[in-house]
Amino acid sequence: MNKKRKLSEIRKKIEKGTAVVLTVQELIDRISEGEKVQFEDIDIVTTATKALMSGIMGIFSFRLSPPKTLRKFTEVDINGIPTFPGPCPNEYLGIVDLIIYGTAQSKTIENYCGGSLFREIVEGKSLEIIAKSSEGENIEKEMTIEDMQFAKLMGTRQAIKNYYAMINCESYAVDTIFSCLPFEPKTEITFSGCGALNPFQNDPKFETFGVGSPILVNGNIGYLIGPGTRNYIAKPNMMAIAPMLGMKPEYMGAFKTSYGLEPICSIAVPIPILNERIFNNIVKFDKEVPLTILSLVGREKVGEIAYGDVWDNNFLIKFVPNACNNCKICNVIDNCPTNAFIIIDGKITAINRSRCFNCGNCARLCPEAFKLDLKTIKFENHEIPVVLRQSDRYGAIKLAEQLKSMILKGKFPLKKPTGELDFAEQVK
Numbered sequence: 001m002n003k004k005r006k007l008s009e010i011r012k013k014i015e016k017g018t019a020v021v022l023t024v025q026e027l028i029d030r031i032s033e034g035e036k037v038q039f040e041d042i043d044i045v046t047t048a049t050k051a052l053m054s055g056i057m058g059i060f061s062f063r064l065s066p067p068k069t070l071r072k073f074t075e076v077d078i079n080g081i082p083t084f085p086g087p088c089p090n091e092y093l094g095i096v097d098l099i100i101y102g103t104a105q106s107k108t109i110e111n112y113c114g115g116s117l118f119r120e121i122v123e124g125k126s127l128e129i130i131a132k133s134s135e136g137e138n139i140e141k142e143m144t145i146e147d148m149q150f151a152k153l154m155g156t157r158q159a160i161k162n163y164y165a166m167i168n169c170e171s172y173a174v175d176t177i178f179s180c181l182p183f184e185p186k187t188e189i190t191f192s193g194c195g196a197l198n199p200f201q202n203d204p205k206f207e208t209f210g211v212g213s214p215i216l217v218n219g220n221i222g223y224l225i226g227p228g229t230r231n232y233i234a235k236p237n238m239m240a241i242a243p244m245l246g247m248k249p250e251y252m253g254a255f256k257t258s259y260g261l262e263p264i265c266s267i268a269v270p271i272p273i274l275n276e277r278i279f280n281n282i283v284k285f286d287k288e289v290p291l292t293i294l295s296l297v298g299r300e301k302v303g304e305i306a307y308g309d310v311w312d313n314n315f316l317i318k319f320v321p322n323a324c325n326n327c328k329i330c331n332v333i334d335n336c337p338t339n340a341f342i343i344i345d346g347k348i349t350a351i352n353r354s355r356c357f358n359c360g361n362c363a364r365l366c367p368e369a370f371k372l373d374l375k376t377i378k379f380e381n382h383e384i385p386v387v388l389r390q391s392d393r394y395g396a397i398k399l400a401e402q403l404k405s406m407i408l409k410g411k412f413p414l415k416k417p418t419g420e421l422d423f424a425e426q427v428k
């Protein structure tokens with residue numbers, strides 16, 4: 001018989017302090033240690049992903065001049081990033097509404113994109129705003145997030161049900177968003193996806209979350225607003241929105257690839273275990289989650305492995321200062337995609353954990369000083385090394401733990417969705 005429990009019963013258990021909430025990682029660890037976990041043992045699992053998410057944008061509204069002075073603002077740059085000022089609000093209010101894409105590049109700051117800006121906004125840093133009105137008047141202003149009437153982060157395509165591994169099957173190196181260095185032919189693999197921890201992977205029929213579901217976006221409570229772009233049932237993704245005030249910088253930022261900067265975003269979703277089918281759908285091992293290998297140029301499928309081949313408790317990079325030879329030229333120092341090294345007197349002294357993405361690029365370049373088991377993949381009878389992870393499973397685990405803690409403390413609103421997610425069978 002299909003066993004069931006109601007969301008209201010779970011809420012009562014949370015109030016009484018008797019609810020059992022586990023991150024998917026905790027569930028995997030318990031099962032791997034031989035524990036038998038059943039429907040009865042668990043009320044909610046928390047899922048999460050932390051990855052490059054090209055489709056994110058910031059939506060802002062703030063005052064640039066007193067009312068009745070200027071008609072409209074037609075051009076606005078923030079920290080040198082050109083924005084899209086909207087038609088609203090209309091005429092002589094002195095307020096501007098605008099949108100900034102996470103991938104937009106600054107004209108004045110090197111290696112600085114919308115993703116870098118969103119992180120600095122959340123950190124409370126002062127922003128330099130240069131605007132032009134329809135009358136041709138220039139305005140320069142400094143402000144922080146506290147001065148903004150509206151600052152939200154939205155995404156067109158978030159938390160995709162895992163992603164792909166990439167190999168370059170051409171005969172030449174390619175600059176691409178899928179690699180930090182030029183992607184060499186046939187000798188290296190990169191991949192994205194948090195595997196077993198991904199929200200859609202654990203609720204493949206979207207039975208527990210949907211339109212209007214509260215979720216965590218970069219550590220702050222936001223809402224799932226519907227399916228994202230290029231959705232289809234086998235590769236669903238979501239659109240979400242959340243206020244920037246209250247987000248945590250460590251879950252966001254920018255990632256430098258050999259083809260430019262990409263923004264980072266993190267999403268966590270609770271899955272209430274309402275029946276045995278939902279429990280059975282929760283991923284118990286990474287080896288259950290397929291990972292398709294695509295050829296970088298053309299994106300044809302060239303192989304299939306599992307996330308268990310690339311994720312195996314190898315989540316956190318370690319720096320061993322004593323193993324650093326203090327080389328005359330350090331080939332790692334300029335090659336961290338998130339600028340995560342703490343450098344004193346020109347030498348790496350530590351990793352800034354709030355910025356590190358655990359991507360592995362430093363371990364690939366200097367395995368003496370950086371320790372990480374990046375794994376190798378059997379491909380066409382060769383062992384090909386994984387050289388880069390473009391999802392941060394360690395960061396996703398932290399976010400899933402934060403969601404668990406908020407649920408147990410009654411600080412996260414557990415609600416039924418107001419509408420179902422609707423996905424196409426195929427992309428048109």
Ligand code: SF4
Binds near residue numbers: 323325327348369
């Ligand atoms: S981190 Fe590696 S490459 Fe850089 S100085 Fe130390 S040993 Fe040399």
Ligand code: SF4
Binds near residue numbers: 337341355358359
């Ligand atoms: S793993 Fe290394 S290269 Fe990657 S973000 Fe962390 S410190 Fe930078």
